[in-house]
Amino acid sequence: MTALEAGLLGQTLLLVLAVAAALLTPTRRRSRISGTICTLLAAAGIITGAIALSGGTGSLSIPTALPLDPLVLSPDRLGGLVMMVVSSVGVLASLFGIGSARVASASRTAWLSMAVFLFGMQLVPAATDVVSFLLFWEIMTLGSTALLLAHHATRGTVASALVWYSAMSQLSFFFVLAGFAMLAGLAGGTGFDRLATVDPYSWQASAAFLLLLLGFGGKAELVPLHVWVPRVLPEAPGHVAAAMSGAMVNIGVYGALLVFVRILPSGPAWWGVLIMALGGVSALYGILQASVASNLKVLLAYSTTENMGLVFLGLGASVLLRADNATAAADAALVAALLLMLSHAAFKSTLFLGAGAVARAAGEMNLDRLGGLGSRMPWTAAAFGAAAMGAAALPVTSGFVAEWMLLQALIHGSRVDGEVVSVAASVAMPLAVAVIALTAGLALLTFVKAYGIAFLARPRSQEAKQAREVPVIMRIPLVLGALLVIVLGLLPGPLAVAIGSAVGPELTPDVRTIGLAGVDARGIDAVLDPTTFVMLAGLLLVPVLIVLFVSARRHPTRISPLPWAGGGSRLRPRMQYTATSYAEPLVRVFDDVLRPSRDVEVTHVGESRYLVERVHVEQSVSDVVETRLYRPVLNLMQQFGILARRAQNGSIHRYLSYSFVALLVVLIVVSL
Amino acid sequence: MTGVAAIAIALVQLVLFVFLAPLLIGVIRQVRARLEGRAGSGIWQPWRDVRKLLVKNPVRAVDSSWMLAAGPVTLLVSSLLLCALLPLVGTLPLPLIPSDLFVIVSVMLIGVVALALVGLDAGTAFGGMGSSRHMTVAALVEPTLLLAVYALSIPAGTSTLSLIVETRLENPAVIISPVSLLAMVALAIAIMAETSRLPVDNPSTHLELTMLHEAMVLEASGRDLAWLELGSWLKLAALLGLLSNLIVPWGVMTDWSALGVVIGMGTVTVKILLLGVVLSVGEVFLAKARLFRVPELLAGSFALALLAVTASYLVA
Numbered sequence: 001m002t003a004l005e006a007g008l009l010g011q012t013l014l015l016v017l018a019v020a021a022a023l024l025t026p027t028r029r030r031s032r033i034s035g036t037i038c039t040l041l042a043a044a045g046i047i048t049g050a051i052a053l054s055g056g057t058g059s060l061s062i063p064t065a066l067p068l069d070p071l072v073l074s075p076d077r078l079g080g081l082v083m084m085v086v087s088s089v090g091v092l093a094s095l096f097g098i099g100s101a102r103v104a105s106a107s108r109t110a111w112l113s114m115a116v117f118l119f120g121m122q123l124v125p126a127a128t129d130v131v132s133f134l135l136f137w138e139i140m141t142l143g144s145t146a147l148l149l150a151h152h153a154t155r156g157t158v159a160s161a162l163v164w165y166s167a168m169s170q171l172s173f174f175f176v177l178a179g180f181a182m183l184a185g186l187a188g189g190t191g192f193d194r195l196a197t198v199d200p201y202s203w204q205a206s207a208a209f210l211l212l213l214l215g216f217g218g219k220a221e222l223v224p225l226h227v228w229v230p231r232v233l234p235e236a237p238g239h240v241a242a243a244m245s246g247a248m249v250n251i252g253v254y255g256a257l258l259v260f261v262r263i264l265p266s267g268p269a270w271w272g273v274l275i276m277a278l279g280g281v282s283a284l285y286g287i288l289q290a291s292v293a294s295n296l297k298v299l300l301a302y303s304t305t306e307n308m309g310l311v312f313l314g315l316g317a318s319v320l321l322r323a324d325n326a327t328a329a330a331d332a333a334l335v336a337a338l339l340l341m342l343s344h345a346a347f348k349s350t351l352f353l354g355a356g357a358v359a360r361a362a363g364e365m366n367l368d369r370l371g372g373l374g375s376r377m378p379w380t381a382a383a384f385g386a387a388a389m390g391a392a393a394l395p396v397t398s399g400f401v402a403e404w405m406l407l408q409a410l411i412h413g414s415r416v417d418g419e420v421v422s423v424a425a426s427v428a429m430p431l432a433v434a435v436i437a438l439t440a441g442l443a444l445l446t447f448v449k450a451y452g453i454a455f456l457a458r459p460r461s462q463e464a465k466q467a468r469e470v471p472v473i474m475r476i477p478l479v480l481g482a483l484l485v486i487v488l489g490l491l492p493g494p495l496a497v498a499i500g501s502a503v504g505p506e507l508t509p510d511v512r513t514i515g516l517a518g519v520d521a522r523g524i525d526a527v528l529d530p531t532t533f534v535m536l537a538g539l540l541l542v543p544v545l546i547v548l549f550v551s552a553r554r555h556p557t558r559i560s561p562l563p564w565a566g567g568g569s570r571l572r573p574r575m576q577y578t579a580t581s582y583a584e585p586l587v588r589v590f591d592d593v594l595r596p597s598r599d600v601e602v603t604h605v606g607e608s609r610y611l612v613e614r615v616h617v618e619q620s621v622s623d624v625v626e627t628r629l630y631r632p633v634l635n636l637m638q639q640f641g642i643l644a645r646r647a648q649n650g651s652i653h654r655y656l657s658y659s660f661v662a663l664l665v666v667l668i669v670v671s672l
Numbered sequence: 673m674t675g676v677a678a679i680a681i682a683l684v685q686l687v688l689f690v691f692l693a694p695l696l697i698g699v700i701r702q703v704r705a706r707l708e709g710r711a712g713s714g715i716w717q718p719w720r721d722v723r724k725l726l727v728k729n730p731v732r733a734v735d736s737s738w739m740l741a742a743g744p745v746t747l748l749v750s751s752l753l754l755c756a757l758l759p760l761v762g763t764l765p766l767p768l769i770p771s772d773l774f775v776i777v778s779v780m781l782i783g784v785v786a787l788a789l790v791g792l793d794a795g796t797a798f799g800g801m802g803s804s805r806h807m808t809v810a811a812l813v814e815p816t817l818l819l820a821v822y823a824l825s826i827p828a829g830t831s832t833l834s835l836i837v838e839t840r841l842e843n844p845a846v847i848i849s850p851v852s853l854l855a856m857v858a859l860a861i862a863i864m865a866e867t868s869r870l871p872v873d874n875p876s877t878h879l880e881l882t883m884l885h886e887a888m889v890l891e892a893s894g895r896d897l898a899w900l901e902l903g904s905w906l907k908l909a910a911l912l913g914l915l916s917n918l919i920v921p922w923g924v925m926t927d928w929s930a931l932g933v934v935i936g937m938g939t940v941t942v943k944i945l946l947l948g949v950v951l952s953v954g955e956v957f958l959a960k961a962r963l964f965r966v967p968e969l970l971a972g973s974f975a976l977a978l979l980a981v982t983a984s985y986l987v988a
Contacts, residue, residue, distance in 0.1 A: 148972035152804040183782055290906050291811075371795075374737050393784065395778045407774050411822050411831060418829070434815045434974070441814030445807040448785055452803065458735040515768040525830055528775065529768040536769060538687075540752045544745055544899075547726070551895050555729045557741075577792070577800020585808040589967045 002058030007048030008073055009060065011122060012088045014041040018115030022108050034111035035098030038118060042094055045087025052126075053502060055094025062132070067222035069190055069381055071132035078262065079125035081502040082254040085342055086125075088484070089247035090118045090360075092477040096353050097239040099473035104292035105237040110150040117143030130180045137176065141169045144248060148232060168228040172218025176255065179211030183263070188319050192263055200264045209271055212259050215459065220308040221245075221254030222282040223302075227626045229305060230289070234297035234365065238356010241297065245304045246349030253311055253341050260319055260336070261503055276313050277426055280435040283309030283595075285441050285625070291446040292587050292594060292621050294579040296355050296365045299450055300348065303391060304441060307344040311337045314406050315433055316492025320428060321413045324421040328523025331500075332409035335521070338499045339405055340361060343398030343488055347390030350481030354384035357474055358454065361467040367453045367579035370464045375456035377469045381455045383482035388447040390485040393440050396530040400486035404519065404528060405492075406437060412524040442586075449506070449582045455549065458573040473590040479526040490530050492519040540575050580619065587621065596621045677928035678764035682756040688937055689755040693902065693909040694718035696948045703952040717915040722898050733794050740786075743790035744892065744899035750783035751906035757825030761912040761936035762925035763834035766767065771833040773821040777814075780866065784810045785905060791888030798880050802887025805963060809865055809872060809884065814869060814968045816862040819977035823855035824918070826984045833914070841921045854980035856919060860972035867908040869951065871969065880961060909944060912951070916943035972980070 001009075018037040025033045052075040059074030075083055094114070101110065120140030126132035145166055152158040180195075186204050187194045198205050218225035233241045260267065260275075286305030293299040314337030321330035357380040358373060359365055374381040390397035414421060414429040459465040469475075488495060492515030500509040514520035518529025587596050601616040605611040646652075698715035705712030729793035732740050757771045757779070765771060784806070791803030825831040827846045828839040840846050865872040877883055879888070889900050917924055923939025925932035961969060 208731070287897075372735060374739075375735075392785070393778070394782055395775070400778060403777070404772075404774050408831070411825055414985070415826075426985040427982070430819060430822060430978060433981075434819055434978065437815040437818035438811070441811030444781060444785060444814075445811045448788045448792075448807055452789050456737060456739055456789060456793045457795035457800075518768060526772070527768065527770055529773070532768045533775075536752055536756065536766075537749055540749050540756065541745070544748055544752075548745065548895065553727050555727060556895065557894075558729050558731045561734045573795065575797050576795050577797060577804060582800065582804040584808075585805055585963065586811070588964060589808065589812070599674070654801050661869060 004051050004056040004058035010044045022111035031106045033102045038094035039609040042087045049080045049084030071126045073126040074128050075126040077502040084126040085345045086121045086247040093239040093243040104150045113146035122410040139501040158235050161235045164228045170213045175211045175215030178207045181206040188575045195263045200267045216252045216255035219304045223285045224625045226305045229301045230298045233301040236644040242352035246345050269323035270318045275316030279309045279312030283439045287442040291442045292583040294364030294367050311340045326416050326421045329409050329413035332521050332524050335499050335509050336405035339402035343402045346484040350387035357470045362463045364463050369461040370454040371457045372459040376467045379475045382394045382476035386482035388451045392444045392447040396489045401492040409527040454581045491517040493517045547660045594621050675767040678766045681762040685760050688823050693905040696909050697905050700952040704889045707956045710855040725898035728894040730896050736793050739793040743786040744896045746786035747783040747903035748899045750902040753779045754910040758914050759837045765834050773831045794891035798887045813862050813865045816974045816977050820855045823980035826878045837921050851980050852982045858973045858977035863911045870955045870958045871961040902968040912944050912947045916947050
């Protein structure tokens with residue numbers, strides 16, 4: 001038995017153990033015991049993934065009674081990488097869960113489904129054939145659905161969120177199933193190596209491409225299949241949201257990688273254009289919604305749509321450029337997409353854990369009622385701040401390195417040796433750069449808002465005022481996550497090399513380590529060494545700090561309740577800017593896209609037209625995709641249901657006549 | 673050897689710009705004062721302001737956090753980084769840290785974010801208002817900025833600024849090509865917006881409701897304010913220096929020599945001060961645009977930048 005096989009078996013055994021623990025342990029100790037076993041399960045995933053990434057081989061074969069090829073689990077390097085990423089998030093989420101899971105989220109069902117969810121996610125990248133892929137995909141989906149059920153008894157909104165989630169995840173499962181079925185029919189087998197024999201230029205392959213793109217895009221929360229995200233993630237406890245938004249979306253990306261890198265690496269150029277368009281629209285729409293959201297978890301949920309959009313943008317660029325024979329830039333775009341996926345896993349899980357900590361401490365997710373948490377929860381604030389920098393792609397976090405690499409790939413993509421490669425590329429690349437730039441700018445605003453309003457300034461409510469730092473067991477995953485965001489940003493060289501080996505052996509991105517763990521993408525002449533960069537900034541800081549300390553010794557700071565305050569406006573914390581007012585200029589600028597509904601109600605004093613007693617302003621931004629695309633479809637279905645009700649009035653006579661007519665029709669059809 | 677020379681050039685640039693930035697602001701204010709018929713406070717007043725602020729006790733609000741102290745320092749360091757990385761006196765690239773335009777834009781954004789957080793930290797209405805507007809403008813400028821970078825990178829085949837400047841030096845026809853002209857106009861508008869100049873923001877306003885930059889620094893005082901002011905001035909000086917070296921690259925040192933350093937320092941000083949005078953004269957004739965007209969201006973500059981990139985495929 002090889003190490004890889006041991007790792008796969010180990011995960012299965014730990015799942016059994018986790019299920020037993022969830023069912024058998026008493027309520028008081030359940031979170032501690034089950035959480036620990038889930039952590040171990042995820043840790044086993046990290047080890048297995050690392051073995052697969054470093055080239056370990058081995059396979060686990062599951063015999064079935066079905067007339068299919070046997071199910072074989074054998075992660076390749078790419079699968080190993082993805083397994084490592086999702087398991088790392090799993091470790092953080094499980095550790096956090098030990099401390100944070102209470103009452104409903106610490107129930108038997110909750111911990112059992114957490115283990116099942118983690119197990120499913122970790123083994124999807126190990127699948128080598130369609131059937132086992134879909135099997136673990138469904139295990140993952142069912143696990144997460146049951147996990148979300150935990151709070152249905154206490155909050156009415158959970159049920160409706162869950163219906164959306166189930167419907168959307170089954171829709172994307174259907175797309176994936178149909179897409180793979182088409183490919184399998186064409187190839188005459190279900191193994192991925194068999195599927196690779198399909199001609200990517202046949203129409204069936206293109207139809208399968210469309211279906212798979214929709215299916216995987218749905219799991220990766222892309223527009224227009226993202227509608228479940230802003231409903232479901234705010235209802236989930238922090239650690240569950242972290243696991244879903246930090247890890248599960250990566251499975252969607254993995255599916256896309258599997259199809260566009262492993263199975264059909266040489267697709268036509270229009271595939272790339274379509275993926276880029278889908279990614280670009282998702283990125284813009286996601287960040288626009290995130291920037292105007294006031295609920296911290298809704299904000300983070302929409303930001304996931306944005307980040308996944310960017311990942312798909314990179315992926316699409318790589319498909320398009322490969323079709324145009326701009327191989328160096330195509331490889332760089334692929335590496336950038338994977339770097340983005342990695343960094344997103346780190347910062348988004350930390351952000352959601354931070355939101356979970358805030359929810360526990362202040363019992364409030366509405367940014368308009370938070371504030372001043374920085375001094376009350378310094379650990380959470382620091383971790384959230386570092387992760388927010390990653391999400392805003394500021395140097396030198398992992399998010400920055402990934403976005404830099406993507407931009408470099410794009411500007412080098414439209415020309416090879418000074419020759420324009422294709423019209424499609426020379427239109428798509430500038431537009432992609434513009435989309436990324438606007439996305440990055442809005443992401444900056446979004447996360448300045450999220451951090452600044454929640455953690456700086458003064459508390460805007462009593463709950464925020466009384467918030468206290470979370471216990472140590474919850475701080476550990478927060479700090480670990482924040483460290484990951486920064487360390488991944490400082491080590492782009494080794495990371496890029498690892499990613500390069502993961503997408504091989506067919507593709508060989510020309511990247512190497514340079515300087516102090518910096519990255520050198522030789523194909524596109526791009527060099528970045530974040531560590532040297534930090535050292536330079538540190539050097540520049542020295543003289544500033546010397547002046548600062550000299551000045552501070554002679555002229556100490558004075559604390560005053562009213563230093564300037566523009567006419568005493570500091571007197572009441574209510575007069576501060578809130579998240580809603582912070583985003584107000586943006587709502588106006590993007591009025592046509594967001595279509596906010598505003599309601600201003602003025603109460604006058606007595607009969608006076610001029611004296612106002614009270615002004616009540618209400619503004620809400622709804623999801624345009626939901627109201628414009630899904631509502632009409634749902635209404636249509638409802639009308640159909642009403643019509644169908646007329647046919648089904650409960651009369652036994654009517655049903656008997658239906659079956660008689662049906663029988664007649666069958667007989668006539670058969671006799672024809 | 674080039675590594676040592678590059679580090680020396682970076683040091684020269686830092687010292688020169690720390691000296692030059694307040695002087696540039698002084699010149700801009702003095703020219704404006706004279707054009708408006710006022711006596712003005714002299715070109716050394718910004719220097720005296722900084723010295724004065726450093727020997728004052730900073731006053732901080734009760735609920736403000738460490739951000740009010742750390743934010744200004746961060747802004748200053750990000751501006752210093754700009755001065756060290758941009759090809760202002762010479763184009764010798766630092767080892768391992770090329771003057772990549774995307775990196776430079778990100779360094780600038782660190783300062784933008786630090787300033788916005790300082791504005792929020794004090795917990796007043798004006799600070800939040802300034803911060804919100806500042807970030808909205810910053811978000812909308814970003815596409816113009818990066819597309820202009822893209823357009824500039826096409827003739828040189830790289831986004832490394834020192835190479836872009838060298839290409840322009842070797843082949844001056846690039847400078848007056850339509851692609852480059854469009855990109856320069858777009859870049860100039862983006863820089864005006866980034867550095868809070870007219871018509872996006874009025875740097876000399878005393879009316880809080882129209883403030884962008886000033887509203888964020890209202891609560892800062894003493895050395896905090898000194899860092900914020902110096903940081904913003906350095907950013908303006910460095911970006912004007914970049915703009916002038918892109919338009920008129922002559923005088924920039926490409927190979928290490930003592931004479932080259934002196935010439936480089938002299939020419940960049942003259943270029944920046946001249947550009948400062950032009951800016952100041954231009955600002956006399958401009959009024960601040962309404963906040964919600966700013967997106968239109970930025971959309972216009974974005975269109976120019978996009979045109980520049982697409983034109984490069986059609987023309988070249």
